[in-house]
Amino acid sequence: MVLTTTNSIEGFRILEYQGIVTGISYGSSYSYNGTKMSFKDMFSTKKYYEAYSLGLASLKEEAFQKLKKNAKALNANAIVGIKIDIETVSNSAVLVVSVTGTAVYVATDK
Incomplete structure:
Protein backbone atom coordinates (compact mmCIF):
# COMPACT_ATOMS: atom_id res chain seq x y z
CA MET A 1 0.00 0.00 0.00
CA VAL A 2 1.32 3.42 -0.99
CA LEU A 3 1.17 6.05 1.76
CA THR A 4 1.88 9.73 1.11
CA THR A 5 1.30 13.16 2.57
CA THR A 6 0.85 14.60 -0.92
CA ASN A 7 -2.46 14.68 -2.80
CA SER A 8 -1.14 12.66 -5.73
CA ILE A 9 1.38 9.89 -6.33
CA GLU A 10 3.98 10.31 -9.05
CA SER A 31 6.27 2.63 27.88
CA TYR A 32 7.54 0.79 24.87
CA ASN A 33 6.66 -2.81 23.97
CA GLY A 34 5.06 -3.24 27.39
CA THR A 35 8.19 -2.13 29.25
CA LYS A 36 7.50 0.75 31.63
CA MET A 37 10.05 3.31 32.65
CA SER A 38 11.31 2.90 36.23
CA PHE A 39 10.84 5.65 38.80
CA LYS A 40 14.62 6.12 39.01
CA ASP A 41 14.94 6.45 35.21
CA MET A 42 12.35 9.25 35.16
CA PHE A 43 15.00 11.51 36.69
CA SER A 44 17.53 10.78 33.95
CA THR A 45 16.89 13.26 31.11
CA LYS A 46 18.53 11.00 28.53
CA LYS A 47 16.50 7.93 29.54
CA TYR A 48 13.33 10.03 29.81
CA ALA A 57 7.26 5.78 17.67
CA SER A 58 5.37 2.70 18.83
CA LEU A 59 2.08 4.63 19.05
CA LYS A 60 2.60 6.14 15.58
CA GLU A 61 3.29 2.71 14.06
CA GLU A 62 0.15 1.30 15.67
CA ALA A 63 -1.93 4.22 14.33
CA PHE A 64 -0.51 3.72 10.81
CA GLN A 65 -1.33 -0.01 10.92
CA LYS A 66 -4.93 0.82 11.87
CA LEU A 67 -5.06 3.42 9.08
CA LYS A 68 -3.96 0.84 6.50
CA LYS A 69 -6.41 -1.74 7.84
CA ASN A 70 -9.29 0.74 7.50
CA ALA A 71 -8.21 1.63 3.95
CA LYS A 72 -8.02 -2.04 2.92
CA ALA A 73 -11.57 -2.50 4.22
CA LEU A 74 -12.63 0.10 1.61
CA ASN A 75 -10.72 -1.77 -1.17
CA ALA A 76 -8.11 1.00 -1.43
CA ASN A 77 -4.52 0.36 -2.45
CA ALA A 78 -3.14 3.77 -1.44
CA ILE A 79 -3.72 6.62 0.99
CA VAL A 80 -3.04 10.24 0.01
CA GLY A 81 -3.06 13.50 1.95
CA ILE A 82 -1.97 11.91 5.22
CA LYS A 83 -1.95 14.16 8.29
CA ILE A 84 -0.59 13.19 11.71
CA ASP A 85 -1.88 14.74 14.91
CA ILE A 86 -0.25 14.08 18.29
CA GLU A 87 -2.02 15.28 21.43
CA THR A 88 -1.40 14.83 25.11
CA VAL A 89 -4.16 14.12 27.57
CA SER A 90 -3.90 16.92 30.12
CA ASN A 91 -2.32 16.13 33.48
CA SER A 92 -1.18 12.67 32.40
CA ALA A 93 1.52 10.87 30.46
CA VAL A 94 -0.97 9.62 27.86
CA LEU A 95 -0.48 10.49 24.20
CA VAL A 96 -3.12 10.24 21.48
CA VAL A 97 -1.87 9.77 17.91
CA SER A 98 -4.35 10.27 15.10
CA VAL A 99 -3.44 9.62 11.45
CA THR A 100 -5.96 10.66 8.78
CA GLY A 101 -5.92 10.45 5.00
CA THR A 102 -7.97 9.76 1.89
CA ALA A 103 -8.20 6.14 0.80
CA VAL A 104 -7.89 5.81 -2.97
CA TYR A 105 -7.60 3.15 -5.65
CA VAL A 106 -4.67 3.87 -7.97
CA ALA A 107 -3.17 2.38 -11.12
CA THR A 108 0.19 2.99 -12.74
CA ASP A 109 0.33 5.49 -15.60
CA LYS A 110 2.25 3.01 -17.77
Missing part, protein backbone atom coordinates in the same frame (compact mmCIF):
# COMPACT_ATOMS: atom_id res chain seq x y z
CA GLY A 11 3.66 7.57 -11.66
CA PHE A 12 0.15 6.63 -10.53
CA ARG A 13 -3.32 7.80 -11.48
CA ILE A 14 -6.13 7.94 -8.93
CA LEU A 15 -9.06 5.97 -10.32
CA GLU A 16 -11.43 6.06 -7.33
CA TYR A 17 -11.70 7.96 -4.07
CA GLN A 18 -12.89 5.47 -1.46
CA GLY A 19 -13.28 7.82 1.51
CA ILE A 20 -11.53 9.32 4.50
CA VAL A 21 -9.79 6.87 6.83
CA THR A 22 -8.33 7.30 10.29
CA GLY A 23 -6.05 5.32 12.57
CA ILE A 24 -6.00 6.24 16.26
CA SER A 25 -3.69 4.97 18.95
CA TYR A 26 -3.25 6.02 22.55
CA GLY A 27 -1.11 5.01 25.46
CA SER A 28 1.59 6.03 27.87
CA SER A 29 4.53 7.89 26.44
CA TYR A 30 6.71 6.20 29.06
CA TYR A 49 13.62 11.34 26.24
CA GLU A 50 14.70 7.95 24.94
CA ALA A 51 11.66 6.24 26.48
CA TYR A 52 9.38 9.04 25.30
CA SER A 53 10.74 8.78 21.75
CA LEU A 54 10.37 4.98 21.62
CA GLY A 55 6.87 5.17 23.11
CA LEU A 56 5.79 7.78 20.56
Whole structure:
Protein backbone atom coordinates (compact mmCIF):
# COMPACT_ATOMS: atom_id res chain seq x y z
CA MET A 1 0.00 0.00 0.00
CA VAL A 2 1.32 3.42 -0.99
CA LEU A 3 1.17 6.05 1.76
CA THR A 4 1.88 9.73 1.11
CA THR A 5 1.30 13.16 2.57
CA THR A 6 0.85 14.60 -0.92
CA ASN A 7 -2.46 14.68 -2.80
CA SER A 8 -1.14 12.66 -5.73
CA ILE A 9 1.38 9.89 -6.33
CA GLU A 10 3.98 10.31 -9.05
CA GLY A 11 3.66 7.57 -11.66
CA PHE A 12 0.15 6.63 -10.53
CA ARG A 13 -3.32 7.80 -11.48
CA ILE A 14 -6.13 7.94 -8.93
CA LEU A 15 -9.06 5.97 -10.32
CA GLU A 16 -11.43 6.06 -7.33
CA TYR A 17 -11.70 7.96 -4.07
CA GLN A 18 -12.89 5.47 -1.46
CA GLY A 19 -13.28 7.82 1.51
CA ILE A 20 -11.53 9.32 4.50
CA VAL A 21 -9.79 6.87 6.83
CA THR A 22 -8.33 7.30 10.29
CA GLY A 23 -6.05 5.32 12.57
CA ILE A 24 -6.00 6.24 16.26
CA SER A 25 -3.69 4.97 18.95
CA TYR A 26 -3.25 6.02 22.55
CA GLY A 27 -1.11 5.01 25.46
CA SER A 28 1.59 6.03 27.87
CA SER A 29 4.53 7.89 26.44
CA TYR A 30 6.71 6.20 29.06
CA SER A 31 6.27 2.63 27.88
CA TYR A 32 7.54 0.79 24.87
CA ASN A 33 6.66 -2.81 23.97
CA GLY A 34 5.06 -3.24 27.39
CA THR A 35 8.19 -2.13 29.25
CA LYS A 36 7.50 0.75 31.63
CA MET A 37 10.05 3.31 32.65
CA SER A 38 11.31 2.90 36.23
CA PHE A 39 10.84 5.65 38.80
CA LYS A 40 14.62 6.12 39.01
CA ASP A 41 14.94 6.45 35.21
CA MET A 42 12.35 9.25 35.16
CA PHE A 43 15.00 11.51 36.69
CA SER A 44 17.53 10.78 33.95
CA THR A 45 16.89 13.26 31.11
CA LYS A 46 18.53 11.00 28.53
CA LYS A 47 16.50 7.93 29.54
CA TYR A 48 13.33 10.03 29.81
CA TYR A 49 13.62 11.34 26.24
CA GLU A 50 14.70 7.95 24.94
CA ALA A 51 11.66 6.24 26.48
CA TYR A 52 9.38 9.04 25.30
CA SER A 53 10.74 8.78 21.75
CA LEU A 54 10.37 4.98 21.62
CA GLY A 55 6.87 5.17 23.11
CA LEU A 56 5.79 7.78 20.56
CA ALA A 57 7.26 5.78 17.67
CA SER A 58 5.37 2.70 18.83
CA LEU A 59 2.08 4.63 19.05
CA LYS A 60 2.60 6.14 15.58
CA GLU A 61 3.29 2.71 14.06
CA GLU A 62 0.15 1.30 15.67
CA ALA A 63 -1.93 4.22 14.33
CA PHE A 64 -0.51 3.72 10.81
CA GLN A 65 -1.33 -0.01 10.92
CA LYS A 66 -4.93 0.82 11.87
CA LEU A 67 -5.06 3.42 9.08
CA LYS A 68 -3.96 0.84 6.50
CA LYS A 69 -6.41 -1.74 7.84
CA ASN A 70 -9.29 0.74 7.50
CA ALA A 71 -8.21 1.63 3.95
CA LYS A 72 -8.02 -2.04 2.92
CA ALA A 73 -11.57 -2.50 4.22
CA LEU A 74 -12.63 0.10 1.61
CA ASN A 75 -10.72 -1.77 -1.17
CA ALA A 76 -8.11 1.00 -1.43
CA ASN A 77 -4.52 0.36 -2.45
CA ALA A 78 -3.14 3.77 -1.44
CA ILE A 79 -3.72 6.62 0.99
CA VAL A 80 -3.04 10.24 0.01
CA GLY A 81 -3.06 13.50 1.95
CA ILE A 82 -1.97 11.91 5.22
CA LYS A 83 -1.95 14.16 8.29
CA ILE A 84 -0.59 13.19 11.71
CA ASP A 85 -1.88 14.74 14.91
CA ILE A 86 -0.25 14.08 18.29
CA GLU A 87 -2.02 15.28 21.43
CA THR A 88 -1.40 14.83 25.11
CA VAL A 89 -4.16 14.12 27.57
CA SER A 90 -3.90 16.92 30.12
CA ASN A 91 -2.32 16.13 33.48
CA SER A 92 -1.18 12.67 32.40
CA ALA A 93 1.52 10.87 30.46
CA VAL A 94 -0.97 9.62 27.86
CA LEU A 95 -0.48 10.49 24.20
CA VAL A 96 -3.12 10.24 21.48
CA VAL A 97 -1.87 9.77 17.91
CA SER A 98 -4.35 10.27 15.10
CA VAL A 99 -3.44 9.62 11.45
CA THR A 100 -5.96 10.66 8.78
CA GLY A 101 -5.92 10.45 5.00
CA THR A 102 -7.97 9.76 1.89
CA ALA A 103 -8.20 6.14 0.80
CA VAL A 104 -7.89 5.81 -2.97
CA TYR A 105 -7.60 3.15 -5.65
CA VAL A 106 -4.67 3.87 -7.97
CA ALA A 107 -3.17 2.38 -11.12
CA THR A 108 0.19 2.99 -12.74
CA ASP A 109 0.33 5.49 -15.60
CA LYS A 110 2.25 3.01 -17.77
